[in-house]
Amino acid sequence: MLRQKITPQETATIKKIFHECKNVVIVCHTSPDGDAIGSSLGLYEYLIRKGKNVHVIVPNYFPDFLHWMKDADKIILFERHKSLSYNLINMADLICCLDFNDIKRIDELGTPIGRARCKKLLIDHHLNPDKSKFDLCISYPELSSTSELVFRIIDAIGAKDSITFAAAEDLYAGMATDTGFFSFNSNNPDIFVIISELLRKGIDKDLINRRIQNNYSADRLKLIGYVLYEKLQVFPDIHASLFAIRKEELTQFHYLKGDMEGIVNMPLQIRGHKLSICLREDTEKPLVRVSTRSVDDFPCNELCAQFFNGGGHKNAAGGTLECTMDEAIDIVMKALETWTPILQKEESNS
Ligand code: 5GP
Ligand code: MN
Secondary structure, three states, X not given: OOOOOOOHHHHHHHHHHHXXXXXXXXXXXXXXXXXXXXXXXXXXXXXXHOOOEEEEEEOOOOOXXXXXXXXXXXXXXXXXXXXXXXXXXXXXOEEXXXXXXXXXXXXXXHHXXXXXXXXXXXXXXXXXXXXXXXXXXXXXXXXXXXXXXXXXXXXXXXXXXXXXXXXXXXXXXXXXXXXXXXXXXXXXXHHHHHHHHHHHOXXXXXXXXXXXXXXXXXXXXXXXXXXXXXXXXXXXXXXXXXXEEOHHHXXXXXXXXXXXXXXXXXXXXOOOOXXXXXXXXXXXXXXXXXXXXXXXXXXXXXXXXXXXXXXXXXXXXEEEEOOOHHHHHHHHHHHHHHHHHHHOOOOOOO
16 A cells, blocks of 8 residues: 555645646756656646646757657757747646756746746655745655656545556656666655556556667767776775766767766766766856766765755755866865765775
8 A cells, every 4th residue: 555645735735726727837857857757748648638738848858768758749848949838838827847846947947937927836856845936835855756746646636547558657767767767765665556556557667667778879888988988087985986078078979968867877886886976068058067976875965055056866966067177177076075074984885
């Protein structure tokens, strides 16, 4: 049995909101990942089946390995279709914000969303949501993913039977990607109760795993080889590592957005490793993107808030630096020095 998380009051309010709405816009964070797209399309499918007029608008491009999801081709990219997005947002009587905790996480799409006068609902699992911007915040940071939360909401309002095969695929994909295919942040037994419910809808999880994991170009594999062989700097005393990749290097491997996805996790395969940091020069703007991953208690979100203008989860966080790569590397060195007392303690992740 799944233990209920959503409170009776939240359940009653959300039931009423889903009953009354007619024109719904669903949005998720910039550079959407599996959970952002999976939770958005899962909720989309549910609301469409209820006869609502629903559109999913995402700030920008999302990776190819998510395009197999049903109706992924109907997702509107704000950066390419601004006037259509503005019109849909103006017409909406409900905006559902999924998988982010702050309007800043949707960049320029935040302007029309912030201005909209309709009901706004946040469904998210990041820490410290900005509650002032929403009529209702369903925020459970202890959950694996927003997709898990969407499942729980649909279950709480008594509509589990109406979860379709496609919605089950979407929600599974979101839960799987946000937990590294159940290798972190996934010890809550409820997760597997939900997965078994999704399997009962007929999904083939092995196939979904393959669609997501085995969907890269040869260039991406060569890029991984290059990063690990040429670029990775390991600091064994503090169980940490850094790799910094410049625009020209990305171009050499015919970089497509998404090609760097997940590479930052790889140094955590080193025995006893606690923290991996990736710096990547943006190919369009003069920015350095920071990605961090950790194991156990090392708080990447605190590190990113303190040094990289960012935040995120304890074991996966990111940020942005508006400076050159050399300056960014200096900032990382300072950050590592600051956190050395915590990092150098001997603990093994194996
Ligand atoms: P990634 O390293 O995959 O880009 O991001 C990992 C996680 O860190 C994301 O799921 C998101 O929660 C968080 N994150 C990434 N960039 C930022 C940022 O600039 N600000 C905040 N607050 N969180 C971020
Ligand atoms: Mn998520």
